[in-house]
Amino acid sequence: MNRDDLQLLHHLQAIDSAIDRNMQLLATADDGTAAKKKLEEEKARLEELQEKLREKQAHQRKLALDLEGIEAEQQEKSDRAYGGMVSDPKELSALEKKIAELGRNAERHEDMILELLEEIDEVERQVEEQQETVDQLSREHERIVADYEAGTSEAREEIEQLRQRREELVGEIDRSLCSQYEQLRERLDGVAVATLVNGTCQVCHVAVPRARWSMITRGKTVIKCENCRRILVAPDEE
Ligand SMILES: [Zn+2]
Numbered sequence: 001m002n003r004d005d006l007q008l009l010h011h012l013q014a015i016d017s018a019i020d021r022n023m024q025l026l027a028t029a030d031d032g033t034a035a036k037k038k039l040e041e042e043k044a045r046l047e048e049l050q051e052k053l054r055e056k057q058a059h060q061r062k063l064a065l066d067l068e069g070i071e072a073e074q075q076e077k078s079d080r081a082y083g084g085m086v087s088d089p090k091e092l093s094a095l096e097k098k099i100a101e102l103g104r105n106a107e108r109h110e111d112m113i114l115e116l117l118e119e120i121d122e123v124e125r126q127v128e129e130q131q132e133t134v135d136q137l138s139r140e141h142e143r144i145v146a147d148y149e150a151g152t153s154e155a156r157e158e159i160e161q162l163r164q165r166r167e168e169l170v171g172e173i174d175r176s177l178c179s180q181y182e183q184l185r186e187r188l189d190g191v192a193v194a195t196l197v198n199g200t201c202q203v204c205h206v207a208v209p210r211a212r213w214s215m216i217t218r219g220k221t222v223i224k225c226e227n228c229r230r231i232l233v234a235p236d237e238e
Pocket residue numbers: 194201202203204205206225226227228229230
C-alpha cells in the first residue's frame with residue numbers, strides 16, 4: 001500500500017457519494033409503482049364485472065330457449081285439444097289442465113327474463129363506468145412513468161457513468177484496503193474516507209493529533225480518525 005492507494009480511495013469515496021446522492025434522488029421520485037397497483041386492482045374489478053355480465057347473458061339465453069320449448073309444447077297441445085281430434089272429455093280436460101300449467105310456466109319464464117334483462121342493463125352500465133375508471137388510471141400511470149423517465153434520466157445516466165468509473169478504479173486499488181473501505185462504508189453511513197485539513201478530520205471536525213499528520217501525508221499505513229473511525233487521507237496538493 002502507498003500514498004497513491006489512499007488518493008485513489010479518496011477518489012472512490014467521491015464517486016460512491018455521488019452514486020448515493022443520485023440513488024437517493026431516484027428513491028424519492030415517484031416511478032408509478034403505486035399508480036400501477038391501483039390500476040391493476042381496478043382492472044381486476046373490471047374483469048369481475050365482465051364475467052358477471054357474461055354469466056347473466058348466458059342465463060338469459062338459456063331461459064329464452066326454455067321458453068321457446070314451453071311455447072312449442074303449448075302450441076302442440078292446443079292444436080291437439082282444439083283441432084277436433086280429441087273426443088274424450090276426460091282426455092280433453094287433462095289436456096286443458098296441461099295447457100294452463102304450461103301457460104303459467106311460460107309466464108314465470110317471461111318474468112324471470114324481464115328481471116334478468118334489467119339486471120343485465122345495470123351490469124352493462126357498471127362495466128362501462130369501470131372501463132372509464134381503468135382508462136383514466138391507465139393514462140395517469142403513463143403520465144407518471146413519463147414524468148419519472150424525464151425527471152430522472154440525468155441521474156440514471158450519471159449513475160451509469162459513475163459505476164463504470166468505479167469499476168475501473170476498484171481494480172487499481174489495493175485489495176485489502178478496498179475491503180476495509182467497504183466494511184467501513186457499511187458501518188459509517190456510506191462515508192469511509194475523511195480528509196485531513198488544517199489538522200482536523202473533515203467529516204466529524206475533531207482535531208487529529210499532530211504526531212499523526214506526517215504519517216497520514218506519507219500514506220504508508222491506514223490511519224483512522226480516533227473520533228469517527230474513518231480512514232484519513234491528506235488531499236492532493238493541487
Ligand atoms: Zn473524524
